Amino acid sequence: MPILSVRNLTFTYPGVTEPALAGVSFDVERGECLAIFGAAKSTLCLCLAGAIPHLISGQMEGEVIVDGLLTRAVRLPELATKVGMVLQDPENTLFNITVGGDVVFGMENLGVPRDEMAARMEEAMTLVGLAGFHARMSHELSGGQKQRASVAAVLAMRPSILILDEPTRELDPLGTEEVFGLLARLKERGTTIVIVENDPDHVAPLADRMLLLRHGRVEVLAPPREFYARVRDDPKIRFPQVTELYLALQGRAALPGRIPITLEEGIETLGPLYRRVCH
Numbered sequence: 001m002p003i004l005s006v007r008n009l010t011f012t013y014p015g016v017t018e019p020a021l022a023g024v025s026f027d028v029e030r031g032e033c034l035a036i037f038g039a040a041k042s043t044l045c046l047c048l049a050g051a052i053p054h055l056i057s058g059q060m061e062g063e064v065i066v067d068g069l070l071t072r073a074v075r076l077p078e079l080a081t082k083v084g085m086v087l088q089d090p091e092n093t094l095f096n097i098t099v100g101g102d103v104v105f106g107m108e109n110l111g112v113p114r115d116e117m118a119a120r121m122e123e124a125m126t127l128v129g130l131a132g133f134h135a136r137m138s139h140e141l142s143g144g145q146k147q148r149a150s151v152a153a154v155l156a157m158r159p160s161i162l163i164l165d166e167p168t169r170e171l172d173p174l175g176t177e178e179v180f181g182l183l184a185r186l187k188e189r190g191t192t193i194v195i196v197e198n199d200p201d202h203v204a205p206l207a208d209r210m211l212l213l214r215h216g217r218v219e220v221l222a223p224p225r226e227f228y229a230r231v232r233d234d235p236k237i238r239f240p241q242v243t244e245l246y247l248a249l250q251g252r253a254a255l256p257g258r259i260p261i262t263l264e265e266g267i268e269t270l271g272p273l274y275r276r277v278c279h
Helices: 041-049 099-110 114-127 142-156 173-188 200-205 224-230 241-251 261-278
Strands: 004-012 021-028 031-037 059-066 084-088 163-164 192-194 207-213 215-221
Touching: 004 142, 021 041, 021 059, 021 084, 021 215, 031 041, 031 099, 031 200, 031 241, 041 163, 041 192, 059 084, 059 261, 084 142, 084 173, 099 114, 099 142, 114 173, 142 163, 142 173, 173 192, 173 200, 200 241, 207 224, 215 224, 241 261
Parallel strands: 031 192, 031 207, 084 163, 163 192
Antiparallel strands: 004 021, 004 059, 207 215
């Protein structure tokens, strides 16, 4: 059974005639990483996390089933043990004095016993590379550390699915590397990840599949290589640099191999061509 199922999901905001989402359907398998692109990405994430329809008003039709729970039929505290969402700006998540206070906040609201809470906090902070940071002032952390602390606060509630809405948008290159390094480790542990991210060089190697929304509908849902081949003429889609180079050269010469999405694959695929040109 898929850990996440979306069936004919339609959502229209109040006072708007055109729906933001119109008949969206797809599944996410347990342990999979799905990257989302296009319009209404954040709206879809809010639906997956249960914020729609519980916190945000509007007309919702269809179904979102998260690890066996129909989101419209259960309360948010119950959903919080199944799906956790990390926002763009960690400042919106970290509002306690210390990092430890921020990490345990969600568990306190779920009524987790205090001894178990401490164990979960240590486990989550170790996992995100912040072991020993529980007494540090949250405002003293770097951007990447703040975002990792935000992930720790979500992981401490032990959700089955982690949703991230542009988690590196406010970060510098070092912070971005920190966050994607963490996501790679979480994926290796079997965490199911749904991510909205505009950094193709980082998200392409992480994602198992990519989903493109157009006019509120699923236009493309495919593994990264197939995804980029199908949207190669779309000026609104950003490509990994090595993929962009490959596609540009492909129009001038017959290139061997598959479309590369990582630097290592680019060296393997384009290396022979480079050596021929140089010699």
